[in-house]
Amino acid sequence: MLEILFNHYPALLRGLATTLTVSLSAIALGLMLGVLLAFGLTSRSRWLRWPCGLYRSFWRGTPILLQLLLVYYLLPETGIEVSPMSAAILTLTLNTAAFQAEIFRSGIAHIPQGQVEAARMAGISRWQTRRCIVMPQVFRLTLPPLTNEVITILKNSSLISVIAVTELMRVSEQIASRTFQPLETYLAAALLYLAVNLVLARLSAYLERRTAGGLATE
Amino acid sequence: MFDFMLIYEMRGLILQGLWNTVWICFLGCLVALSLGLALAALRLSNPRLFAWPVACYVETCRGVPLLVLLFLLYYGGPSIGLRLDAEIAGVTGIGLYGAGYFAEIYRSGFKAVSRGQLEVARMLGISRLQALVRIQIPQMLRLIVPPGTNQLIILVKESALISIISVDDLTKNATTIVNQTFSVIEPYVTVALLYWLIIEIIARSGYRLEKRLANRRPRPVTHTQGASFHDHG
Numbered sequence: 478m479l480e481i482l483f484n485h486y487p488a489l490l491r492g493l494a495t496t497l498t499v500s501l502s503a504i505a506l507g508l509m510l511g512v513l514l515a516f517g518l519t520s521r522s523r524w525l526r527w528p529c530g531l532y533r534s535f536w537r538g539t540p541i542l543l544q545l546l547l548v549y550y551l552l553p554e555t556g557i558e559v560s561p562m563s564a565a566i567l568t569l570t571l572n573t574a575a576f577q578a579e580i581f582r583s584g585i586a587h588i589p590q591g592q593v594e595a596a597r598m599a600g601i602s603r604w605q606t607r608r609c610i611v612m613p614q615v616f617r618l619t620l621p622p623l624t625n626e627v628i629t630i631l632k633n634s635s636l637i638s639v640i641a642v643t644e645l646m647r648v649s650e651q652i653a654s655r656t657f658q659p660l661e662t663y664l665a666a667a668l669l670y671l672a673v674n675l676v677l678a679r680l681s682a683y684l685e686r687r688t689a690g691g692l693a694t695e
Numbered sequence: 696m697f698d699f700m701l702i703y704e705m706r707g708l709i710l711q712g713l714w715n716t717v718w719i720c721f722l723g724c725l726v727a728l729s730l731g732l733a734l735a736a737l738r739l740s741n742p743r744l745f746a747w748p749v750a751c752y753v754e755t756c757r758g759v760p761l762l763v764l765l766f767l768l769y770y771g772g773p774s775i776g777l778r779l780d781a782e783i784a785g786v787t788g789i790g791l792y793g794a795g796y797f798a799e800i801y802r803s804g805f806k807a808v809s810r811g812q813l814e815v816a817r818m819l820g821i822s823r824l825q826a827l828v829r830i831q832i833p834q835m836l837r838l839i840v841p842p843g844t845n846q847l848i849i850l851v852k853e854s855a856l857i858s859i860i861s862v863d864d865l866t867k868n869a870t871t872i873v874n875q876t877f878s879v880i881e882p883y884v885t886v887a888l889l890y891w892l893i894i895e896i897i898a899r900s901g902y903r904l905e906k907r908l909a910n911r912r913p914r915p916v917t918h919t920q921g922a923s924f925h926d927h928g
C-alpha cells in the first residue's frame with residue numbers, strides 16, 4: 478500500500494484535488510440553494526412550501542447514483558451538452574441542497590420566534606432579520622450536521638468516477654488495473670479519503686469550540 | 696412523453712432488479728444491525744480493551760466511501776485469497792459499512808440513559824439483568840429507533856452502488872434498459888420511484904414503531920426520565 482502511495486502519488490494527489498474541487502464547489506453552491514430552500518420550507522405561503530418539500534423529498538429519497546445517471550444522460554437529451562465534470566458538480570449540488578435545506582430548516586426552528594418578532598418591531602426588515610439575526614445563529618447551531626453533510630458529499634463524490642471524472646476513485650481504478658494490485662491501491666485510496674475526512678472533522682470540532690457561547694438557545 | 700408501454704415491456708428486468716435490491720438490502724441491513732450491536736457491546740464492555748479498536752473501525756466507516764469498501768472486497772479480496780460473488784460482496788460491504796454507523800447509534804442510545812436510574816434500581820434491589828431489560832433497553836429503544844430508521848434508509852440508497860460491482864440490482868437493470876432502448880427518463884424515473892417506495896415503507900414503519908414505543912410508558916420509572924430528555928432538546 479505504501480509502495481503504491483509512493484510510486485503513484487502525483488496521480489493520486491491530482492485525483493484527490495479533483496475530489497476536493499468537485500465536493501467543495503458542490504457544498505458551496507448547495508449552501509446558497511439550501512438556504513433559499515430552507516426559507517421556502519419555512520415560508521408561510523403554501524405555494525412556496527409545497528414545491529420546496531417535493532424537491533427535498535425527491536433529492537433525499539432516491540439514490541445519488543441514480544440522480545447522477547439521470548442528470549448525466551438526461552441533459553444531452555434536452556439539448557444541453559455538459560462535461561462529465563459539470564454534470565457531477567450539478568448533481569452533487571442539487572443533492573446536497575436538499576439535505577442542507579433540511580438542516581437549516583431544523584436550525585431555523587430552534588431560533589426563538591420572539592427574536593424575529595422583536596427585530597420586526599424594532600423596524601428591521603424581514604431580509605435583514607434573516608441575514609443578521611437568524612442565519613448567523615443557524616450556522617452555529619447546525620455546524621455538526623453540516624460537517625456530516627460535507628463528509629457525506631466528499632464520500633459520495635467517489636460515485637462520479639462512474640461518469641468518467643478522474644477523481645480519486647477513478648485514478649485508483651486506473652492504477653489498480655495497471656499494477657494488478659487492487660487491494661493495495663484501494664487501501665491507499667481509503668487511507669486518503671479517511672485522512673481528509675478526519676481533518677475535516679477536527680476542523681469542525683475546532684470551529685464549534687471557537688463559535689460556542691452566545692447562542693440564543695442555551 | 697412518458698412511455699408506459701416501455702416500462703411494461705421491461706417489467707421482467709425491473710422486477711428482477713427490485714427483488715435483488717430488496718433481498719441484498721435486507722441481508723446487508725441484518726448484518727449491519729447485528730454486527731453493530733456486537734461492536735457497541737464490545738466498545739462498552741468493561742475491560743476497555745476493545746474501546747479503541749472499535750472506535751477506529753467506526754471512524755473508518757465514517758471516513759471511507761462505501762464504493763471504496765466494495766472495490767476492496769470485490770477486486771482486492773482475491774489477492775488475499777478471498778473470492779466473493781458480487782452479491783455476497785455487496786451484502787458484506789453494506790453490512791460492514793452500516794455496522795460502523797449502527798455501533799455508534801446503539802452506543803449513544805446506551806449512554807443517553809442516565810446512570811443514576813440504574814443505581815437507584817440497584818438500590819431498590821432490582822437485579823442487574825432486570826434493570827437492563829425493564830429500565831435500560833426500553834428507554835434505549837425509543838432513542839435508537841429514529842436515527843436507526845434514518846440509517847436504514849441511507850443504506851438502502853447507498854445499496855445502488857452494488858450495481859457498479861455488477862450486481863443486477865435496480866440501478867444496474869435500469870441502466871441495462873437505457874442501453875437497450877435508448878430511453879433515459881422511463882427506466883431511471885421508474886426505478887427512482889421504486890427506491891422511494893421502499894424508503895417510504897421503511898420510514899413509515901419507523902414512525903409507527905416510534906409511536907408504539909412512545910405510548911408504552913405506564914411505569915413511573917420512565918416518567919421521571921421523560922423530563923430530562925426534553926432538556927437535551
